[in-house]
Amino acid sequence: MARIQKKGTSGNAKNYITRSQAVRKLQISLGDFRRLCIFKGIYPREPRSKKRVSKSSTPSTTFYYAKDIQYLLHEPLLAKFRDQKALAKKISKALGRNEVSDASRLERNLTPKLSLDHIIKQRYPTFVDALRDLDDALSMLFLFANLPSTSEVPAKIIAKCQRLTLEFEHYLIRTHSLRKSFLSIKGIYYEATIQGQDILWLVPYKFVQRTGADVDFRIMATFVDFYTTLLGFINFRLYTSIGLVYPPRFDAKSEEQGAELGAFQLEGQNANGQTEIEGTADAQSNQKAQAEADRLLALPEEQQPGQAAEDGADNEGDDSGETNDQTSGALDQFTSVDESADTLPQPSATADASATGRLFEPFTFFLSRETPRHSLEFIVKAFGCKRVGWASVLGEPGSYCSEDDSRITHQIVDRPDLPLPSPPLTDGDDDEEEEGVVNRKPNERVPGRIYVQPQWVWDSINAGKLQRPDLYAPGATLPPHLSPWVKQKRGDYDPTAPLAEQETAAEVEMEDEGEDVVVDGADEGSESEEIDGVRGDEEAREMEVELEEEDGGMDVQLAQSDDEEPEDQDTAAAAADEWGGFSGDEGAADADADESAARQAQAELEAEALGHAPVNPTKPATGTAQAKRSKAEREAQEDVERRKMMMPRRKRKMYEKMVYSNARKDEETGKLRAKRRKIEKGATGAKG
Known part of the structure; x- marks a missing residue:
């Protein structure tokens, strides 16, 4: 006689485990169990039949794989969680005895520090795996970087998110890895290509954010802890791959004055391993900008874009001695052994990406105070521009020039139509103009300067070429701003087509x-x-x-x-009557x-x-x-x-x-x- 098998010891009942059983098996609290699952990347599973999986009469709602919970038994973070629980008991006893100094001493000296470095190495064995999982990390960190400081979101976490995101943006600016961007009702979408991986993330607009009471910031803070560690590893790898020192120098005083991207000072390493200061993203790099702009303007028009791209690549190589595999690396050429075989198409994406990445290099931009300064500064610099200015009231560090500077070629405004300058009333003997500065009235255009709305920047980079400025003039009705990731199908409505x-x-x-x-x-x-x-x-x-x-x-x-016709005429007539006379007499x-x-x-x-x-x-x-x-x-x-x-x-x-x-x-x-x-x-x- 076969041995009677006990219920719940084989099949799906053995493969799954409920959440309460997992918490009791790990001997931790429910909050620590959630944190541990988020760190390790373990999520609830939905079995096909909850009735077969459940060991009780009432089926449970949350199940996990039993092997995943068994894997968590050997996690070093469990010991840290238990140490935190024991420390919390000691602090509560000290506070109960009114020993505040002892409680503060215990919290200051005995608080265990959680390290997630080993978890990053376990979950992402290769660097490409980490890049593929970077979409959610960037979206979460950019969200927290724009949140106000509250009791649920301390200022230290916000500052850390801002620093990591700005460092990542500096890498995109340096390598020209940004590809597309789109303005939506949720925020601004960006897409960058890093080592062949397309990374898409969302950045919210810089409005006054109001945190709701229905949002559990404890769970979001757990994700932020993991994502900050992940992005720190990725930034270190990206910076060292192009010959830069990580972390870059950060000027806290410039950041307080509104420099943002200009508060970082990049440093490169030469062939001897010595550190060389390459200059900040704005101030020190702009010392050479005027000479380069004068040289570009002196060239013929047909030679300016290409020559500017070549000179910019030469200058970067001379200054830092680095090799950029994103823009300067040539693709392999495929040749066929058999002469009679078909010709293999040769890749040409590198040249196109390099030309598109330097779209705004010959220009000098000025951002009006009503425009989104940070996003525009990031985009135009990521596409080759090195000369960006704005009003000093928005932050003096990092600004290149004032609004009256004659070197500005494009001014981005988001206001009604600006009038043209009126002719002078006098001969100009009393009002002498300074060299390089144009005297004008407020809200008046400067002759020889192109005025466009902010959408011109986004449409130009998505199209891969400069759009007509007259379509984006101040006060003009803008063309439709379409998503670059939506491909039009035949039969769909296309607002750009007649x-x-x-x-x-x-x-x-x-x-x-x-x-x-x-x-x-x-x-x-x-x-x-x-x-x-x-x-x-x-x-x-x-x-x-x-x-x-x-x-x-x-x-x-x-x-x-x-062409087939029914053999029986009566059948054909009956079919014609049945279908309501679709095939009636042509003469009638x-x-x-x-x-x-x-x-x-x-x-x-x-x-x-x-x-x-x-x-x-x-x-x-x-x-x-x-x-x-x-x-x-x-x-x-x-x-x-x-x-x-x-x-x-x-x-x-x-x-x-x-x-x-x-x-x-x-x-x-x-x-x-x-x-x-x-x-x-x-x-x-x-x-x-």
Whole structure:
């Protein structure tokens, strides 16, 4: 007789463990268990059947893998947590005896320090693994760097997050690794490419943040502790890979005065291992900026961008003696051994990335006080600009020039249109202008300077080339700011394309007849377009492949043929009656069309004689555009319905769901086109 197996000792009941059982097994509190799971990257699991996993009559709600909990038994942090618990008992006893000095001494001398270095090495065995997990870390640290100091979020944590994020931004500026950015309602999205890994993170706007009471900052603080350790390791590796000393020198006084990026002083190492000061990101590096700007302006226009990029690369190599694998490394060239073989395409991404990374190098920017200074300074410097100035009231350290400086080529403003300067009233004998400084009135343009709105910077870097400045002039209606990560598909609404290229045939017919285009859903021929692959939808193509491979006792090729005619005339007539006369007599249809046209012409003549707008009383309610559907479209619709009847039930339900979702998408795009059509008509009427 087989041995009776005890319940809960094998299968899924053995593979899973509840949270309360895990806490009792580790002998720690629930808060420490949560911190430990966050540090180690262990998360709850959802079993297929909670009833089979649970050992009690009432199924639990939170389960973990038993192997994960067994792995936590050997974690060194458990000893630290127990030491913290024992110290808390000693401090509470001292406070109970009113021994405040002893309690403070115990807290100052015996508080255990948690080190997460070994956890970083365990979770990320290679540096590429750490880069792949950097998205959430950057988003969390940038969020805490912009939070106000409260009792839940101490100022020390905020300062640490600000320092680490600014160090990371300095690396992106130095290597020109920033690729894209997008302004959204949540904040500013950035994407950078580091060692072949695309990193995307979100930075909130610098508004006055109000922390809600429903947010558990204890759990978020645990994530911040782990992410600060992770970003510290990554910054050290990134800085040393390009020959810089980490951590860079930090000037606290400049930071208090609003320098931000300019408060850091980068240091490089020469071939002998000695440290050389390369200068701050703004002040010391700008000492050479004027000479370089004069040299670039003296060159011909066609030679300025390329020559500036080459000279900038030479200057960086001469100053620091470093090698940048992000911008200066050449890709391998692939050659074929066999001469008769196909030619292999050669990579050219390095040259394109290098040219795009130095997009703003020949320019000098001035940021007005109403613009987001930090984000604009970071972006323009990451794309090659070394000369950025702003008003001294926003922070004197790091600013390059004043607003009246004649060396400024672009000024970014976010205010109504600025007037042009008025001609001088005198000959200028009394008011002598200083060299390099333009005297002007407040809120007045400087001749020879390009004024653009902040969106021009984002659209230029996303497009990889400089956009037209006149489209982004102060007070102008800006072009649509589109996400660089959304790829337009055929059939979707594209605000950058002309409306005539996106309108459907039904909308064009209704617009030609002077009717109001009303979008009630998808076009009537949408099903035929989906099944025949006219729109190029991937779901429709997958459906056709499934239909061809289906062995349900049907021949798909026979269903797809359009030239096939029914053998029995009575059967064909019955089918025509069943489908509501889609394939009626062509001659009768022509006669009805002629009669309808005659009645419409007579009604128009009568209305014109009475002085009213022409009215067509015989026009159906659905509109003449739908009534003029051709015979080919009707046959295609009939073919679709016939093929749907031959589908299995599962495939037919899937197909109908696909058609419904596509109809909803078409309805939304139709509404957007109708809204744009109305706006364009209103603008045309206003001009007229």
